[in-house]
Amino acid sequence: MTLVLGIESSCDETAAALVTGDRRILAQVIASQEEEHAPYGGVVPEIAARAHAERLAPIVEKVLREADVTLADCDAIAATAGPGLIGGVMVGLVTAKALAMASDTPLLAINHLEGHALSPRLADEHLQYPYALLLVSGGHCQILRVEGVGKYQRLATTIDDALGEAFDKSAKVLGLGYPGGPAVEKLALEGDAQAVPLPRPLKGSKEPHFSFAGLKSAVLRAHETGNYSDADIAASFQAAALDCILDRMRKALGEMEEVSALVVAGGVAANKTIRGGLEGLAAEFDLAFTAPPLPLCTDNAAMIAWAGIERLEAGFDADPLDFRARPRWPLDPDAEPARGAGVKA
Numbered sequence: 001m002t003l004v005l006g007i008e009s010s011c012d013e014t015a016a017a018l019v020t021g022d023r024r025i026l027a028q029v030i031a032s033q034e035e036e037h038a039p040y041g042g043v044v045p046e047i048a049a050r051a052h053a054e055r056l057a058p059i060v061e062k063v064l065r066e067a068d069v070t071l072a073d074c075d076a077i078a079a080t081a082g083p084g085l086i087g088g089v090m091v092g093l094v095t096a097k098a099l100a101m102a103s104d105t106p107l108l109a110i111n112h113l114e115g116h117a118l119s120p121r122l123a124d125e126h127l128q129y130p131y132a133l134l135l136v137s138g139g140h141c142q143i144l145r146v147e148g149v150g151k152y153q154r155l156a157t158t159i160d161d162a163l164g165e166a167f168d169k170s171a172k173v174l175g176l177g178y179p180g181g182p183a184v185e186k187l188a189l190e191g192d193a194q195a196v197p198l199p200r201p202l203k204g205s206k207e208p209h210f211s212f213a214g215l216k217s218a219v220l221r222a223h224e225t226g227n228y229s230d231a232d233i234a235a236s237f238q239a240a241a242l243d244c245i246l247d248r249m250r251k252a253l254g255e256m257e258e259v260s261a262l263v264v265a266g267g268v269a270a271n272k273t274i275r276g277g278l279e280g281l282a283a284e285f286d287l288a289f290t291a292p293p294l295p296l297c298t299d300n301a302a303m304i305a306w307a308g309i310e311r312l313e314a315g316f317d318a319d320p321l322d323f324r325a326r327p328r329w330p331l332d333p334d335a336e337p338a339r340g341a342g343v344k345a
Contacts, residue, residue, distance in 0.1 A: 002312060003069065005077045005099075006305025007060070009052040009092030010084025010112045011138070012036075012043045016060045017301035018067045018074075021309050023122055025302045026067035029059045034179060041172040049087030056095050071103035076318065078308030081109035082326030084139075089325040097321050106318035108308040112299075113331050116265045117146055118310050119292045119303035127290050132259045134249055134278065137266035138164030138181075141210045143252040144331060145259060149314040154332035155252045159202075159341040160213040163241055164268050170219045170237050174230045184234045185271050191235030196228050198240040200247070208251040209338045215240055242277045249278070253285050261288040270297040 002021030009015070017028035033051050037043050064070065071077070079096030082089050093109065100107040116135055121127050130147045141163050143156040161169075164181060171180025176187065198218045201211040219237050222228055228236075253262070262282040268274060269291050282289035296303055 002075050002309050003073060004108070004305040004308040004312070005060070005063070005071070005074045006110075006301040006303070006308060007056070007077070007079040007092045007096050008112075008115070008299055008301040008304045009056060009088045010080045010082070011088060011299055012048050012051075013299040014052045014055045014059060015299065015301035016056070016063045017305050018063055018069065019122070019302050019305035019309060021313065023125060023306075026069070027063040028300065028302050029062050030300055031055050031059060038178050041178050042168060043085070045085045045087055048085055049091055052088045052091040056091060060095070060099070071099060071105055074103075074105055076106040076108045076308050076312060078108040078110050078304050080112045080115065080304055081319075081323060082112065082329040084112055084327070086325060086327040089327070093323070093325050101321060107321060107323070108311060109319040109323040110304050110307045110311075111329050111331065112304075113140060113142075113329070114150075115303040115307045117144065117152065117331065118149070118307050119265050119296045120263045120290045121310070122303060122306040123292045123296060124290050127263070128260045130257075130259050131261045131263050131290075132253060132256055132287070134245070134262075134264045135266050136163050136245070136264065136268040136274075138162060138168065140266065141212070142331075143208060143249060145256055146263070149310045150316070152331040154330070154335040155256060156208040156210065156248060157335075157338050157341060158210040158212065159338050160211050161216060163210070163212055163245070164266070166212040166216045166241065167268065169216050170234070173220050173223050174234060181268060181271065184238065185273065187231050188235040188238045188273070191229065191231030191233070193235040193239035195232035196222050196236035198222065198236050200240055200243050203244055203247045207338070208248045208255070209341070210244065210248055212241070212244070215244070238271075238273055242274055245274060246277055246281055249281060250284075253281075259287065261290050263290045265292055265297065267298045270294050
């Protein structure tokens with residue numbers, strides 16, 4: 001049975017996990033940095049990197065101890081090698097390289113986005129390629145056709161902000177603190193989703209790309225008027241975001257070759273309102289709907305280990321110990337840049 005140690009450190013979660021080829025998570029530890037970043041209303045890269053460096057070695061030791069295995073028992077060590085905050089990525093990758101060298105174990109340099117893209121298959125053994133994926137998180141908002149391990153066709157991306165970032169910035173405007181996504185979702189339950197007239201950027205446009213900068217700015221303007229309750233703003237923001245997602249996803253599915261399912265992954269996939277809307281859209285297209293369980297939505301090491309297992313079983317070679325960390329690493333490098341997207345293309 002394949003056994004892989006996974007390491008994740010691309011943003012503000014320090015994590016390690018041991019996962020088997022039959023989809024068992026033998027042990028996983030995730031150390032959040034919410035307390036460190038809360039005073040700033042967002043992630044501070046230097047603070048994040050320092051916290052990863054302090055916490056990662058004890059976390060790896062803990063998962064090995066909890067699973068009662070050694071590095072020698074592992075078939076590979078998989079670590080996020082990008083994209084992400086480069087300081088944190090380097091901490092995780094260098095740690096994995098040291099462990100791989102010391103134990104003579106193969107190194108697998110994993111694309112963080114591939115970890116998210118394949119995470120639904122860790123939870124659902126019946127999910128088959130190809131499938132339509134909405135990858136939506138704090139740093140990314142993309143629609144992809146997942147054809148297999150290492151085979152991704154990107155149909156859409158955000159031309160400015162990712163939806164998770166818009167959630168966090170809206171939460172900051174409303175004084176809800178960090179992380180913002182869960183706080184906005186909770187407050188929205190108390191509000192009227194029709195109370196605040198907010199825009200739906202790019203809704204109805206020809207290409208299925210996303211834009212959330214204008215929506216985020218509209219939240220700020222609505223709050224500054226003093227005419228609306230925070231709960232109504234939160235509910236209206238969430239409703240507008242869902243309208244944009246469904247419109248863009250509907251457009252992409254209409255252009256996509258046949259797929260087995262509609263899948264959502266990434267941190268924003270934990271939002272119940274967005275999950276519910278996408279489940280309805282899947283039924284509209286007569287597709288199965290799959291989303292990872294909540295612990296696998298946010299950044300975690302189990303998905304990195306699982307991506308490593310998928311790559312091993314697909315026949316991919318181990319990566320060299322001089323593999324370089326990457327702040328940017330597209331899943332589909334051949335995708336045409338979205339108009340107006342700049343570096344976020």
